[in-house]
Amino acid sequence: MIKVMFVCLGNICRSPTAHGVFEQMVKEQGLEHLIQVESSGTSGWHQGEKPDGRSSAEAANRGYDLSYVRSQATTDADFVEMDYLLAMDADNLVELQSRCPKEYQHKLSLFLSHAELSESEVPDPYYGGTKGFSHVLDLVEAGSRALLEHICSQHSLGNR
Numbered sequence: 001m002i003k004v005m006f007v008c009l010g011n012i013c014r015s016p017t018a019h020g021v022f023e024q025m026v027k028e029q030g031l032e033h034l035i036q037v038e039s040s041g042t043s044g045w046h047q048g049e050k051p052d053g054r055s056s057a058e059a060a061n062r063g064y065d066l067s068y069v070r071s072q073a074t075t076d077a078d079f080v081e082m083d084y085l086l087a088m089d090a091d092n093l094v095e096l097q098s099r100c101p102k103e104y105q106h107k108l109s110l111f112l113s114h115a116e117l118s119e120s121e122v123p124d125p126y127y128g129g130t131k132g133f134s135h136v137l138d139l140v141e142a143g144s145r146a147l148l149e150h151i152c153s154q155h156s157l158g159n160r
Contacts, residue, residue, distance in 0.1 A: 002155055003036045004147075005078055006111060007096060008088040011041030011071040014122050014136055015088060016051040018111060020059055020066040021137070022144040029148065034157060038082070042095040044073025052126065058133040062141075079104040086111035086147070089121040112139065115146035 006018035019039035026035045050056070051066045059066050078085060079100045085108050087093035096108050112120050122139050125132030152158065 001036050002034060002084075002151060003038070003082045004084045004086065004151070005074075005082045006037075006039040006086050006088065007042060007074055007092055008039075008122075009041055009043050009092060009124065010046045010126075011039055011043075011073075012046045012049055012052045013055045013124065013126050013133070014140070015039035015041065016066050016069040016071070017055050017059055017064075017136060018086070018088070018122075018140045018144065019069050020051075020064045021140050022147065024064055025144050025148050029152075031148075031152075031157060034155075035151065038072075038078075039069060040072050040074040040078065042074050042092050046071040047073060054125070054130065054133045055136070058130070058137050062137060074099075079107065082107060084109070084147075084151070089124070111147070112143045114150045115139075115143045117142055 006015040008015040016039050019037055023037040026032050049071045051069055056066045085096055087096055087110055093110055100108055110120055111122060122136055125136050
């Protein structure tokens, strides 16, 4: 089982969006028995909460369900158990790097590092308007497609 975790600050906007989108793409490819998807926040401020309503609404408009995702904090065990810990932005990547043991640093990267986009980070839409959530979803869809392609290539997974 390949374990993927998306990480942002509070785990209520960006990372749960990536969680839901990527998990749906994994299922559409018939790979759910091979790839496990999680999300977390470096802060843990919103432990147990549902995704932000604006994230859920934008995702639903495009056919993604985030209703099952609940906020959780990134834990030390995640560095051991996960194969990929993908930060939404540089600040969260630095936080992960500061907490992650040296032998697991190779598991950390920026989520969009696998996509060929002009942006390298998924901006936090929390304090902005609706357009920010739409933009996040655009980036997450592109990033998820690229990440799934990368994982399939790295682990010799095909359509199953």
